[in-house]
Amino acid sequence: MGRPRLIIIIRHGQSEGNKNRDIHQTVPDHRVKLTPDGWAQARDAGIRLRAMLRPDDTLQFYTSPYRRTRETTEGILETLTSDDPDPSPFKRSNMVLYEEPRLREQDFGNFQPCSDEMERMWQERADYGHFFYRIPNGESAADAYDRVSGFNESLWRQFGEQDFASVLVLVTHGLMSRVFLMKWYHFSVEYFEDLRNVNHCEFLIMKLKRDSGKYILQNKLRTWSELRRERAAIKIKEQAENPGLKDETKPSATPVVPRKWGGCPEGCSHSKHFKIRRDLLELRQHDEASANANVLCASTNGNDTVGCRRTTTTRNLNSSDDDSDDPRGLNPSSIDVTRAREDGVSTPNGTPSLLTVEERLRHNLSTPKKTPYLHVGRDFGGTYSGHASEEDLSESDARKRLATKAARVRNGDKTGTTTPNGSSKESGTAKYLSRAHANRLGDAPSNSDQGSDGSFELEEDLDKAEEADRSVRGSVY
Numbered sequence: 001m002g003r004p005r006l007i008i009i010i011r012h013g014q015s016e017g018n019k020n021r022d023i024h025q026t027v028p029d030h031r032v033k034l035t036p037d038g039w040a041q042a043r044d045a046g047i048r049l050r051a052m053l054r055p056d057d058t059l060q061f062y063t064s065p066y067r068r069t070r071e072t073t074e075g076i077l078e079t080l081t082s083d084d085p086d087p088s089p090f091k092r093s094n095m096v097l098y099e100e101p102r103l104r105e106q107d108f109g110n111f112q113p114c115s116d117e118m119e120r121m122w123q124e125r126a127d128y129g130h131f132f133y134r135i136p137n138g139e140s141a142a143d144a145y146d147r148v149s150g151f152n153e154s155l156w157r158q159f160g161e162q163d164f165a166s167v168l169v170l171v172t173h174g175l176m177s178r179v180f181l182m183k184w185y186h187f188s189v190e191y192f193e194d195l196r197n198v199n200h201c202e203f204l205i206m207k208l209k210r211d212s213g214k215y216i217l218q219n220k221l222r223t224w225s226e227l228r229r230e231r232a233a234i235k236i237k238e239q240a241e242n243p244g245l246k247d248e249t250k251p252s253a254t255p256v257v258p259r260k261w262g263g264c265p266e267g268c269s270h271s272k273h274f275k276i277r278r279d280l281l282e283l284r285q286h287d288e289a290s291a292n293a294n295v296l297c298a299s300t301n302g303n304d305t306v307g308c309r310r311t312t313t314t315r316n317l318n319s320s321d322d323d324s325d326d327p328r329g330l331n332p333s334s335i336d337v338t339r340a341r342e343d344g345v346s347t348p349n350g351t352p353s354l355l356t357v358e359e360r361l362r363h364n365l366s367t368p369k370k371t372p373y374l375h376v377g378r379d380f381g382g383t384y385s386g387h388a389s390e391e392d393l394s395e396s397d398a399r400k401r402l403a404t405k406a407a408r409v410r411n412g413d414k415t416g417t418t419t420p421n422g423s424s425k426e427s428g429t430a431k432y433l434s435r436a437h438a439n440r441l442g443d444a445p446s447n448s449d450q451g452s453d454g455s456f457e458l459e460e461d462l463d464k465a466e467e468a469d470r471s472v473r474g475s476v477y
Helices: 021-025 036-052 067-080 115-128 141-159 174-185 189-194 224-241 278-300 337-343 357-366 395-411 428-434 457-469
Strands: 006-011 059-063 096-099 167-172 203-209 214-217
Touching: 006 036, 006 174, 021 115, 036 067, 036 203, 059 067, 067 167, 141 174, 167 174, 174 189, 174 203, 174 214
Parallel strands: 006 167, 059 096, 059 167
Antiparallel strands: 006 203, 203 214
């Protein structure tokens, strides 16, 4: 069958919560049951549904797991499958019923507070906006929209099945019915907030148009703006019939002060119970002093020297264990700028180095030497990345390769060995190297025999040059 010819959305019958809202203070929302009138509405909905269907129609139900929707579904099935007064072509055994948690009611936050607080919350929601207002400890209509979006996607996947029912019935709640239509027909937020609620056990019918494959909504939805226009028209008609009737719709001279929900409407007293921590206050004062010193130095000295960039302010933190290792609590060491200029320059603009000669020598002694097995690839990393390397060689071939390479380095020949008659001859190992591939394992193994015959004199020179380039004298920092 594929897509159903009808999608029918039904709101549950009247519940005890609709009749008395205070019941939500003691009974969880998902356990609220139908009233006797709600049961009658559900049974009547089954009779109306039976009159709409064809004898050969197949049905599939999705119902919210809340008690009032499950009882509504039960009331619908009771009269839909009843043989009174005539035998019914619809048998419960031929129907598919699912409980779908994504069709549940908007979460209003567990047990609800007193009536006055709930009334305040409804007024706040009206001022904020019904769609985006999130109930404390609950959901907003936007959250419910996300749930319905996932359910709609599941429906479309099931519509691809050939044995899907010809009529789909969704038994859900008032807000979820509007949210479902909003998602399906791409209603705007403004239009959704203008929609009035659906009546109990009212049918919202979506009929498939075969030529376009789209579902056309058969109902005319009621809106608040339309209700206001109708009331205004009635008021004008009454005034025309009774000219002496006082017009109560004229605005009063007293301006209406808008309600304030955010902030502290009754006055803020949070500062009486809050005091900033001393260490945080000192850190903030230190940052402000440093910023002021930098601004002053930049305005008086355009060269931007080291003496300008380093703040001269001192700070004394408390002697707690948490701040005892804070280097900012120590007095800064004095810098001999003249000596630093004589020892070395670290930047092209003449900024003096902050390291002494003894410190640089100590750094050279403590810095580990670069391993001779570290090669630089095309990306200048310390691996074989982008570097031509050997294929898997036997131990004897590897030794021959190393010996050949060492000989070429000593003789300054990088292409091959030189024959007695002066011609260049490429060895078998060199030919083997020309077919080298990228090394997937990175650096050379540490157990290699390189370096035993002095074949790394050139590498050591390169290491020294690189180390000098990385020193303070050659640094760009």
